[in-house]
Amino acid sequence: MHELKPQQKLEISPPNGTLPNDTAQRARELFVQQQQALFVRTDRSFAWLMGLQWLAAIVVALWISPRTWAGQLSETHPHVWSALFLGGAITLYPVGLALTRPGEAITRYTIAAAQMLMGALLIHLSGGRIETHFHVFGSLAFLSFYRDWRVLIPAVVVVVLDHSLRSLYWPYSIFGVLTGSLWRVVEHAGWVIFECVFLTLAITRSVNEMKAVAGHTAELEATNRRIEETARANQNMK
């Protein structure tokens, strides 16, 4: 059974009134258990996903740009090395955390940052294809499976930093203009934040539902206990 930490002492009350203290405590326990199980399950899903993404990055590099050429001479394209080593660096650390420290806050925040970094690598490997940018939005949706709006923060920070630094130092490669444009950064970040607002609303609603379910379960347990006690008392009286 998971011990409640101070920050996890959440308000749980049924819609039609307040729960007795022991039932409210039990509801909090049930909620934290369910939330923790969800964190662990989602960490494991991301461990699989990140492994597959790494494999996909290597396949993409080998498929699109296996070799670089100078006349009739060729050598392995730097994209292949990037996919192998940089992709490996992006993947292995968060996967290691997911396997050794599942359910911990730092694991899911690292996974969130790593998903966005992998998005940046995949966009690089695919030659900036607009379709690859969908990886960012898909990843944000997948991160919302944690039902913890805080995981969206490191993800957004990585996207904004990525765009800001590239706009500052490599504006031509990211926006196709030879001078940096702050407004393009704001525009791109704005769409990411747009999605995050709706994901946060969905997460909040979903967490409230989890709390309600935990409250109902605790109430049900208390009712069952009372019925058992009454039945036992009746049996003793006979």
Added chain:
Amino acid sequence: MTQPSDAAASRAAVAPRSAARARWMLVATTLVWLLAVGAGLRSAWNYESAPGRAAATKSQWPAGSRIAPAPDRATLVLLGHPQCPCTRASIGELAQLMARGGDKVTAYVLFVKPSGTPAGWEKTDLWRSAAAIPGVQVRLDEEGREARRFHVSTSGQTLLFDRAGQLRFSGGITSARGHAGDNAGRDAIVSLLETGTATRTKTPVFGCALLSSDADSPDADGK
């Protein structure tokens, strides 16, 4: 001698300290990981944004070229390495450019076939993609002779000549190595075709070297 209860109290005091240290170590490791990955991405973007050698094309259409400029419209020449993966983006941008201004330009894509390469080496997906663009004529540049005549070194280099054979634009039509999307080169050519003017007449070019050695360098005129 330490009493058992003292030892237990000491262990209880040490446990939160070591847990806090482990937590800080984890945060520090995560920051080091972020920095290492950031450095890796920086190196990747540096490579992606490193332009190839710019063309030194003369202002007039080169004498002795096997292709001739169109007398009644602008002529575009794109020189490509048939195996260069970066050039796939250039061909994609050319397709977009032709969709917008194909009726105002005669376009050639010249694929360089360096000496010592086997027959059919140049017939890649790039060749087929270029040949599939309406209005584009694909030609073989045996041993890079045309590349030398036009003084072009880097795959993806695009040249636009007006009907008088004067060079109006020289540069790449991608924003980075193999990078599709908006770019100043494509915008400049479209502007030149539509209005006759452009704010930019040169852009960096991103792609593989067309020829492998200094001996093959296009600085000497092609024969």
